[in-house]
Amino acid sequence: MKTINAKTKDLKFTNQALKESLNGHPVVIKNAEAIYGLAAGLKHGQVIIEGSAGDYLGVLNDGATIHVTQNVGKYLADNMTQGTVIVDGDALYGPGQYCYGGTIVIRGNAGDFAATMNKGATIIVGGNVGDEVGTYMLKGNLIIVGNAGKNLANYLIRGSIYIGGVWESLGHNTKVAALTGDDKAQLQAYFETYQIVADAKSFKKIIAASEKPFYN
């Protein structure tokens, strides 16, 4: 297992060192808070970030597994297409935006505009989420164990949002649907896989009221 100390290092150096170190073994990165765009565009490998990470962690991730032991900045796993990103702490504004695939697990809380324009990823938040979460979502799943702020799922186009707690308000073009047996089984499987304590039976499901929310 190789360790990279990112303290005082820039993005180019750190990501280059990371790519060169991904040879089948996990790579540990320390002192990564100040690096923006760390582990960008990786297609494989396992990255462990000890401590917290900065903005745009795992942007364009295309297959790597990234684990952060503390918190992350804004725009976690932005535009991810494949892979898994797990954060043990909280994620600031906008985690999981523009993702086409992969899985994001945030064990703590997630900020506003999480999962905006999600196009296929599964995003699991163990705590609460902020406002406008799931805006313009087109595909994929967003699972919120805790509560949500204002305008949850605003202008939802396609995809499903599951929430265990309560929301402050729902956004446009949303409706609450009955949780099916398949939904419960899928949720329970995610919880077991990622060791999240929650009871799938108590979740509510939110889907788009219309598949064409903008024009008739």
Place this chain on the structure above:
Amino acid sequence: MAVIGAFCVSVNREVCINSQMPGKCATCAQVCPHGVYALDLLTGEMDIQNYNTCVGCRICSEFCPVNAIRINPAEPEYITRYPWTFGAIEEIHYKAQTGEYLLRGFGTHGQTPNFDMITVVPSQIASTAPLDKYREECDMEVVIGEDTCEKPIHLKLPFVWAAMSFGALSKEAKMSLAIGAAMTGIAANTGEGGLLPEEAWLARGFTDSEMSRKKWEPGGYLIIQWSTGRWGVSVDYVNSGDAVEVKIGQGAKPGMGGHLLGAKVTDDVARVRGVPKGSDALSPCRYYDVQSLEDMKHMVAFLRDVTHYQFPILFKLGPSRPYADVAACIEAGADAISIDGMVGGTGCSPDLVTQGVGIPTIACLPPAVQALKDYGVHHKVKLIALGGIRNGLDAYKAMAMGADAVGFGSAAEIALGCRVCYACHKGNCPYGITSPKPEMRARLDPVEGGQRLANFIHATAEEIKILTMLSGHRATIELSTEDLRAMDLNTAALTGLKLAGYERSLPMWEGVFASSATPAGNGKNGKHVRQAVSKT
């Protein structure tokens, strides 16, 4: 007589029921309250007895059961009825009937300040002698990213295709643009709709995905667009071209994103964009993953990183506040900046935005150039002018005003056969350019289309060469505002160009940029730009 204006009343006698069977129909005469029509009670024949009483209410046309009547203004509406033109009236009726605002395609129409009232100043005895177009060379090459990336773009001619997405355009139109770029050594652009696979090899001049069979020389480039909708975007996508363009805005609908209506999201489009078939593909008006200029810098940094520091990073701006916007792009690390004036085109936009929002191209250029000069990067960070560029004359003027290159969008569509009906958004383009329907797409052959585009580019390049050399220059980079004169006060006021005859800029332009950002290197301009950005 008419209340305002005069009207021509025409009846198509071949379909008019009364003409075929007198007495059977006299609806027009019955409904017209102004005595335009007269019915002969003996013969049953209807005729137009008094054109002069027609007020243009069109009630006859509305009621005619066979749609045989046409009422057209005898004088331009803008003289007789403005602002209550028939277009304005019909728009209100449409809204009253449907509760919806008007959408349309293409771009701005009507009188918008453009390059027409700028003239080129030729060389003569008091200046450098003109050059011989036949014997002497004219350098038009433009290099983007020569100091910042490993694989700069070398445009053989100072042109790019404006970004137009697959979905807004048909597959055949996109392929035509790629082939046209390959034939001329210029750059195609994916637009924001993802990568049509064929684009990647056709733009480089190859006929196969392995890029082993090159057919078109010299081969062109492909610019990959990164936008607010992020359609079809992955790490492979951003590495599949020769440059990445960060789209901030566009001329036809600045301040708005894009919206490909679900009806145009066919199987092919859905596959390329990575969205469900039939779903609205909405590109938001702003990046949800950029909240500040610092974020934008980080975005440029990671785009350089994921493209292995090989490709130039371009920005595309709509026409808003050109000085501050261009300065922000420079701060963010742009290698080239496209600025799209309000005449720029679109596949679909609310009519009022296309028609009434933004700054004309000719007025965008002076502040944009000034920002580049203030940062000491004019002609280093390349400026590409977009928005209503029609020919070599427009292109020359844009470059003399400080642009390094120009982009063609609407003109490229016209070169493919478009007749400018403003209905791109309906998906029924009869020339196969913007329609997803197979029967219409079959009318556009990509190789033939590519050849038409290449012909257009070659002719336009020759026009620029003529103008460049008659004004005494060996290269387009030598052009300057001294090669131009404004021909009216309005254009002189908008551009700061010297007024023909007056031979000076208007006094209002004196010191107009004196309070702008200080040159790069002293640390002040960053603050200036951040303030400007925060205000906007």
